[in-house]
Amino acid sequence: MADAPEVGELSPPNRTLMGPGPSDVHPRVLRAMSTPLVGHLDPSFVELMDEVQELLRYTFRTDNEWTIPVSGTGSAAMEAAIGNVVEPGDRMLVPTNGYFGGRMADMAQRAGGEVVAVDAPWGEPLDPEDVAAAFDAHGDIDVFGFVHAETSTGVLQPNVSELTDIAHDHDALAIADSVTSIGGVELRVDEWGIDVAYAGPQKCLSCPPGASPLTLNDAAMEKVLNRETDARSWYLDLSLLEGYWGEERAYHHTAPITNVYAIREALRLVAEEGIEERWDRHRRVAGALKAGFEAMGLEMNAADDYWLPSLNAVCVPEGVDDGEVIDYLLSAYDLEIASGLGDLEGDIWRIGCMGYSANPKNVSLVVSALADALSRQGVDVDAGAGIEATARALQE
Amino acid sequence: MADAPEVGELSPPNRTLMGPGPSDVHPRVLRAMSTPLVGHLDPSFVELMDEVQELLRYTFRTDNEWTIPVSGTGSAAMEAAIGNVVEPGDRMLVPTNGYFGGRMADMAQRAGGEVVAVDAPWGEPLDPEDVAAAFDAHGDIDVFGFVHAETSTGVLQPNVSELTDIAHDHDALAIADSVTSIGGVELRVDEWGIDVAYAGPQKCLSCPPGASPLTLNDAAMEKVLNRETDARSWYLDLSLLEGYWGEERAYHHTAPITNVYAIREALRLVAEEGIEERWDRHRRVAGALKAGFEAMGLEMNAADDYWLPSLNAVCVPEGVDDGEVIDYLLSAYDLEIASGLGDLEGDIWRIGCMGYSANPKNVSLVVSALADALSRQGVDVDAGAGIEATARALQE
Structure with a gap:
């Protein structure tokens, strides 16, 4: 039987949670x-x-x-x-x-x-x-x-x-x-x-x-x-x-x-906040995220008619390793996004925009950090256009 | 559909938890x-x-x-x-x-x-x-x-x-x-x-x-x-x-x-703390609680050979309303103990002595508060003997 384990102080990293949940807690x-x-x-x-x-x-x-x-x-x-x-x-x-x-x-x-x-x-x-x-x-x-x-x-x-x-x-x-x-x-x-x-x-x-x-x-x-x-x-x-x-x-x-x-x-x-105001906020803030992605030349998995503001499925560009991007965002930015699940594994990233995480700071970070990660993967993305589109949409 | 409910700040009472769980949290x-x-x-x-x-x-x-x-x-x-x-x-x-x-x-x-x-x-x-x-x-x-x-x-x-x-x-x-x-x-x-x-x-x-x-x-x-x-x-x-x-x-x-x-x-x-030291503490502190009850003339439900330190089942004295005692302890002392469950409902109180709650302060409170509650119910209990027996056992 083992002796008492020596387990240190609880010190998790300081993540920004933009995956499919959990989201940042107020x-x-x-x-x-x-x-x-x-x-x-x-x-x-x-x-x-x-x-x-x-x-x-x-x-x-x-x-x-x-x-x-x-x-x-x-x-x-x-x-x-x-x-x-x-x-x-x-x-x-x-x-x-x-x-x-x-x-x-x-x-x-x-x-x-x-x-x-x-x-x-x-x-x-x-x-x-x-x-x-x-x-x-x-x-x-x-x-x-x-x-x-x-x-x-x-x-x-x-x-x-x-x-x-x-x-x-x-x-x-x-x-x-x-x-x-x-x-x-x-x-x-x-x-x-x-x-x-x-x-x-x-x-x-x-x-x-x-x-x-x-x-x-x-x-x-x-x-x-x-x-x-x-x-x-x-x-x-x-x-x-x-x-x-x-x-x-x-x-x-x-x-x-x-x-x-x-x-x-x-x-x-x-x-x-009011439930309807909260729905509006998610549309507005996630809309800014989506605008940034699209301005950078990325494609969303879902058509606009049934886009889900709280969970943005972004297509992984040709030739990009989805897991490397996820790992880089986590290590370089303490930023969590997730890979695809089931049939779409490897094809999409799942980027949440949920609750307390649905805020201008977080979506701006995601757009700029993802632009950085993609350029490191050799993808020619227009980071400036993405950042500008997001900022503009947030101010609307 | 209802408007947004107005629910106030979370302000639960400051209980001492000596029931069958939850116990006080460290x-x-x-x-x-x-x-x-x-x-x-x-x-x-x-x-x-x-x-x-x-x-x-x-x-x-x-x-x-x-x-x-x-x-x-x-x-x-x-x-x-x-x-x-x-x-x-x-x-x-x-x-x-x-x-x-x-x-x-x-x-x-x-x-x-x-x-x-x-x-x-x-x-x-x-x-x-x-x-x-x-x-x-x-x-x-x-x-x-x-x-x-x-x-x-x-x-x-x-x-x-x-x-x-x-x-x-x-x-x-x-x-x-x-x-x-x-x-x-x-x-x-x-x-x-x-x-x-x-x-x-x-x-x-x-x-x-x-x-x-x-x-x-x-x-x-x-x-x-x-x-x-x-x-x-x-x-x-x-x-x-x-x-x-x-x-x-x-x-x-x-x-x-x-x-x-x-x-x-x-x-x-x-x-x-060490697992064996923790078992010892429960025996010692709950033992003091039990000693206090017995010195006051109360009877335990379980025989000494299979007494459970973490959950002390105390027989309700003849003529006492178990629920009134529980309510009084909660309102007068912010102290939680519990009634019997199933076949023993009405016959016993269940008084926990668990984890962080298994400490001298809590058991002393239970003994003196229960003595008070019982005397209000017209039971002739020797509060002093109970308090003394508990204190003595705690010092052993």
């Missing part, structure tokens, strides 16, 4: 995390849970009673959604146009569901006609999942209401992955007819991961509460969590108290 | 939580993951390669253990002598397992003879679960090696719930032949909940990696987590970075 949220704890059944915590739920409803644009932070990172909220709504024998329609549709399918199968797919190429949104055709072709679909903001391709799904209308016309519930849209791009759960939406806190909410937004409307919760068999995860069973987050406030599991403190503060910042 | 751990984030695939974070694993091995007293913090609270680590080790059709033997054996059974059933029970009354440990008899009676048991430290009854399971020997003689794996023992009472995973142990960070490690210790030896991990069907939770699938926490460090889900920072700091404090 100092007020960091400070909230250093607040001493109360118990998870303390009357003061119960009050605070109400506040978090109210703030989450505001941010999701919903009146759903069933709106909670799940005790885990975004994938836990995702599995809480799918694992509770999908019952053994249910049929779920999932998209194939990105990495996270694949994860939906995996989770649905583990829940005992049967998976059918609606196709669209990576880098394209779903076409409502294809969704309708899939419903007609497969018959009897219980649940339809789609990704509102695909973190793997930088594609924003337009026409969400059209998709949910199709699902409802076929008596199916619609689940939206809003991990990379919540708090960053327009998302209107109630108005758009979304039955279930899950999200991550560490992207456009700029909150450390650990407690993740989830909302279900009455129709979805009715299905969950009337399951014939228990959900396959005890930890994520919403019928049990109902006892803790519902009126009873009965013990289920120990909530991640500090993460609830943190998301409360992150959501307070959303409320102070 | 200022160094709180400070670690306010550290700005790096990405979950950042080279510096990968290094930090190694350190956390090494510190966890030290604290569990194991050389198991498969030692990680699970991305959730203690129940997530519990379900990661049971949900991966138990395959559909497996038979699991669980104890009935406390609340958490019942949770084991629930999780095993959701994993597709069949559950059989070994009986012992609430408030008693398992008798190895009963365990052997249950193995013989039911035949073909694949997994045996037991609770090392029962948070619902304040009972410490002695003879752990005898229990694991019986399991191994019957070709079963032994899973230990060590949520309330890790870092507080003697726990020797390797020496005691425990195949899988899970724990919570918010008890004797005094770390905010959100990343929870789990360790599996090679035999257990071999079963997990050779399952015929996928684990039923994607989020907690150890064969996938192996890609992130193993050599590859490939993306699975976004780790709760801040919680990993926190557990690293909490475990550094364990290493600095």
